[in-house]
Amino acid sequence: MIEATGTLPPASPALWRDRIETPAVLIDLDIVERNIARCQKHCDELGLAVRPHIKTHKLPLLAYAQLAAGAVGVTAQKIGEAEVMAAAGITDIFISYNIVGAKKLDRLRQLAQAAQLTVTADSLDVVSGLATAFVDAPRPLNVLVECDTGMHRCGVATPEAAVELALQVHAAAGLHFAGLMTYPAPGAGTGAMAWLGAAARLCRDAGLSVEVVSSGGTPDLYRFRSEPAVNEYRPGSYIYNDRSLLASEACEEIDCALTVAATVISVPAADRAIVDAGSKILTSDLLGLDGYGFALGRSDISIPQLNEEHGHLQLTGDGPALVVGQTLRIIPNHACVVSNMVDHVHLVRGEHYVRQESVAARGKVL
Numbered sequence: 001m002i003e004a005t006g007t008l009p010p011a012s013p014a015l016w017r018d019r020i021e022t023p024a025v026l027i028d029l030d031i032v033e034r035n036i037a038r039c040q041k042h043c044d045e046l047g048l049a050v051r052p053h054i055k056t057h058k059l060p061l062l063a064y065a066q067l068a069a070g071a072v073g074v075t076a077q078k079i080g081e082a083e084v085m086a087a088a089g090i091t092d093i094f095i096s097y098n099i100v101g102a103k104k105l106d107r108l109r110q111l112a113q114a115a116q117l118t119v120t121a122d123s124l125d126v127v128s129g130l131a132t133a134f135v136d137a138p139r140p141l142n143v144l145v146e147c148d149t150g151m152h153r154c155g156v157a158t159p160e161a162a163v164e165l166a167l168q169v170h171a172a173a174g175l176h177f178a179g180l181m182t183y184p185a186p187g188a189g190t191g192a193m194a195w196l197g198a199a200a201r202l203c204r205d206a207g208l209s210v211e212v213v214s215s216g217g218t219p220d221l222y223r224f225r226s227e228p229a230v231n232e233y234r235p236g237s238y239i240y241n242d243r244s245l246l247a248s249e250a251c252e253e254i255d256c257a258l259t260v261a262a263t264v265i266s267v268p269a270a271d272r273a274i275v276d277a278g279s280k281i282l283t284s285d286l287l288g289l290d291g292y293g294f295a296l297g298r299s300d301i302s303i304p305q306l307n308e309e310h311g312h313l314q315l316t317g318d319g320p321a322l323v324v325g326q327t328l329r330i331i332p333n334h335a336c337v338v339s340n341m342v343d344h345v346h347l348v349r350g351e352h353y354v355r356q357e358s359v360a361a362r363g364k365v366l
């Protein structure tokens with residue numbers, strides 16, 4: 001059952017070690033609550049609306065907690081993720097993705113009956129598809145023009161191209177030009193903001209109203225300073241954090257809410273051990289790092305290799321020996337992809353068990 005109030009459930013007297021089978025994904029709600037509150041306070045102080053990306057947790061329960069803390073709505077990457085959030089009763093959803101193809105456009109039109117939707121567009125092809133699908137819709141579809149401010153993924157390449165496309169959106173029956181968005185390259189801060197500021201000015205000079213200018217990304221969240229060019233922020237990973245964010249000093253170990261609990265199943269040599277968590281749960285995502293995770297409290301351990309069901313641990317010899325049957329908790333390189341690997345996660349508070357939660361929006365590739 002979802003607590004639509006946003007209140008997260010309390011701990012039970014039981015210890016999680018007595019309740020779970022490994023490998024398992026643990027989510028510490030005490031840390032989640034701290035991370036949500038810290039981000040919301042930071043953005044409130046900067047005058048930024050918060051629209052968290054649910055791709056990190058894929059859990060309606062945590063989306064409600066983010067909304068209860070003050071988020072204006074949620075962000076999803078796929079229509080399938082947005083469908084899960086809408087089915088859970090969330091009514092303001094930004095799908096930060098170009099929706100292309102007749103079947104997807106049909107689903108988008110359908111979904112727009114259940115929630116206030118916003119999508120991106122970065123070409124006339126995308127705008128034309130959206131316009132055809134929404135030409136006779138009961139309410140117009142909000143569209144943000146996606147701007148490539150340095151990530152070199154999707155997005156129009158110049159502020160001039162942004163206003164040109166914004167005018168096409170504005171002219172299309174069934175569409176409402178709502179503003180601009182970017183997913184900046186980590187560390188791109190000032191340049192990306194100047195880019196957006198120039199694009200918004202050009203839009204206003206062309207007579208358009210620019211309601212939303214949305215940026216995002218956890219690596220720069222707490223380095224982000226008040227910037228008149230932007231009025232919305234879309235952080236995702238901040239709710240769990242992970243080893244990549246530890247490496248970029250965007251968080252500390254105590255801020256990492258998601259861990260993979262793994263059992264030592266073999267100790268073939270004093271400097272080597274094998275755990276039951278491999279790439280099926282930790283994933284092969286390196287994000288530019290060496291190794292596949294960080295074992296909590298064990299800086300003497302590295303994880304240089306994974307097979308699907310085996311995690312290879314290397315020990316420096318500076319820590320205690322590992323024994324078969326022992327449980328370790330591993331902070332993965334990238335929390336979002338780990339959420340996508342499991343049917344359910346185990347909610348905990350410290351050492352205490354809360355309950356199992358279905359990862360309702362996992363595996364939504366469509």
Ligand SMILES: Cc1ncc(COP(=O)(O)O)c(C=O)c1O
Nearest residue numbers: 053096183216217218235236237
């Ligand atoms: C479009 C968009 N916005 C926001 C985010 C959230 O980024 P982060 O997880 O770094 O906070 C992502 C992450 O992939 C994204 O693709």
